[in-house]
Amino acid sequence: MYLKDSKIIVIKIGSSLLIDDKKKIRKKWLTEFAKDIQELIKQNKKVIIVSSGAIAMGCKKLNINKKNLKIDKSQAVASIGQIELMNLFSEIFVKLKINISQILLTLEDTEQRRRALNAKRTFDNLFQLGFVPIVNENDTIATSEIKYGDNDRLASRVAQISGADSLILLSDVDGLYTHNPKIYKNAKLIKEIKNIDKDIEKIATKSISEHGTGGMKTKIDAAKICQLSGCQMVIANGLLSRPIKKITEENNCTWFLPKVSKLDARKKWIISSISPKGALIIDDGAKQALSNGKSLLAAGIKKVSGRFSKGDHIKVLDKNNYECARGLSSFSSNEIEKIMGHHSKEIEKLLGYISKSEVIHKDDIVEV
Numbered sequence: 001m002y003l004k005d006s007k008i009i010v011i012k013i014g015s016s017l018l019i020d021d022k023k024k025i026r027k028k029w030l031t032e033f034a035k036d037i038q039e040l041i042k043q044n045k046k047v048i049i050v051s052s053g054a055i056a057m058g059c060k061k062l063n064i065n066k067k068n069l070k071i072d073k074s075q076a077v078a079s080i081g082q083i084e085l086m087n088l089f090s091e092i093f094v095k096l097k098i099n100i101s102q103i104l105l106t107l108e109d110t111e112q113r114r115r116a117l118n119a120k121r122t123f124d125n126l127f128q129l130g131f132v133p134i135v136n137e138n139d140t141i142a143t144s145e146i147k148y149g150d151n152d153r154l155a156s157r158v159a160q161i162s163g164a165d166s167l168i169l170l171s172d173v174d175g176l177y178t179h180n181p182k183i184y185k186n187a188k189l190i191k192e193i194k195n196i197d198k199d200i201e202k203i204a205t206k207s208i209s210e211h212g213t214g215g216m217k218t219k220i221d222a223a224k225i226c227q228l229s230g231c232q233m234v235i236a237n238g239l240l241s242r243p244i245k246k247i248t249e250e251n252n253c254t255w256f257l258p259k260v261s262k263l264d265a266r267k268k269w270i271i272s273s274i275s276p277k278g279a280l281i282i283d284d285g286a287k288q289a290l291s292n293g294k295s296l297l298a299a300g301i302k303k304v305s306g307r308f309s310k311g312d313h314i315k316v317l318d319k320n321n322y323e324c325a326r327g328l329s330s331f332s333s334n335e336i337e338k339i340m341g342h343h344s345k346e347i348e349k350l351l352g353y354i355s356k357s358e359v360i361h362k363d364d365i366v367e368v
C-alpha cells in the first residue's frame with residue numbers, strides 16, 4: 001500500500017535532523033519538511049509528528065554538552081528544551097499555515113488501555129480540528145525505569161494507538177543495508193522486509209546509525225510493534241531535503257510490511273484485555289446489529305451491571321445473559337444508565353453535554 005493509500009501517517013524525526021553537530025538549528029531543513037507535511041495535508045491525510053530534540057535544544061540554550069548529563073539534570077534540560085522545540089516548530093509551520101499542537105506522553109500512557117484510548121480520542125479530535133499533533137516523550141517526569149528513552153518505540157506505539165497506516169522513521173541513513181555501506185562497497189539496501197528473522201536482527205545490531213538514543217536496534221523493535229499492529233513502517237533518510245516526497249518518488253528506503261490487518265490487531269488488543277469491568281445487557285435487535293458489524297447504540301441496551309468508566313473494557317450479554325461480545329465503552333456506567341433505551345439523538349439532552357453517539361463503536365467491539 002505504501003504512502004499513497006495511507007490515511008493516518010506518523011512521522012518520527014530525530015534530534016540530529018533538527019540540530020547539527022555544531023549545535024546549529026537546521027531551519028532550512030525544517031522548512032522543507034514542513035512543505036512535505038503541507039502536501040500530505042492537501043492530500044487529506046492525517047499526520048502526527050513524533051519529534052525528539054527537547055534535550056538537544058535544552059543543551060543548546062544552556063550551552064552545555066549532552067554527554068554525561070545525569071537523568072535528573074536531563075529532565076530539567078528537557079523541560080527547558082521542549083518549549084524551545086515547540087517554538088521552533090511553531091515559527092516554521094505557521095508560515096505555511098499548518099496548525100500544530102503538543103502532546104507529551106510517558107510509557108504508562110501508551111501501555112495502559114484507558115490512557116491509550118484517551119490519547120487516541122485526543123488525536124482524533126485534533127485531526128477533526130485540523131491540527132497536527134507533535135508528540136515527544138514527557139522526559140521531565142519519566143524516570144529511567146518507566147522511560148521509553150528513544151522515540152522510535154514511542155512512535156510505533158503512537159502509530160498503534162492512533163490507528164496509523166504508516167510510520168515513517170526519518171533517520172540519517174537510507175534504511176537497512178545488507179552490510180555496513182560505509183565499509184562494504186557491495187552493500188545493498190534492503191527494500192522490503194516481511195519477516196524480521198535472526199539475519200535481519202544481526203544486521204541491525206551491527207549497523208551504525210544516527211547519534212540519537214536509538215540506533216538501528218530500536219528501529220527494529222519499533223518495526224516489530226508495527227508489524228503486529230497492522231501498520232507499515234519505513235526507515236528513510238531524513239537528511240535529504242523534502243524527505244517524504246523522496247520516499248514516494250524514489251523509494252530508496254526500507255519498508256517493513258505488516259503481518260496482520262489493522263482492524264484485526266486492534267480487536268485482538270481489545271479482546272486480550274484483563275478482566276472486564278462490567279456488562280451491558282442488550283435486546284435482540286442490537287444483537288442482530290452487532291452480528292452485522294454495526295456499533296452498539298443506547299437504544300438497544302436493557303441493563304447495565306458493574307461500575308465502569310469511559311474507555312473501560314466491558315462484556316456485552318444478550319437477554320439470556322450469554323456473552324455475545326466484548327468492547328470498549330465510550331460512556332461510563334452512570335452515563336449509560338441515563339441514556340439506555342433512548343435514541344442516539346437524545347443523548348446530548350439527557351446528559352447535558354455533547355458526546356459520542358455510539359455506546360461501543362464498531363471498531364471497538366469484538367463478537368465472541
Ligand code: GLU
Binds near residue numbers: 150
Ligand atoms: N525525548 C528525547 C528528546 O526529545 C529524545 C529521545 C530520542 O533521542 O529518541 O530529547
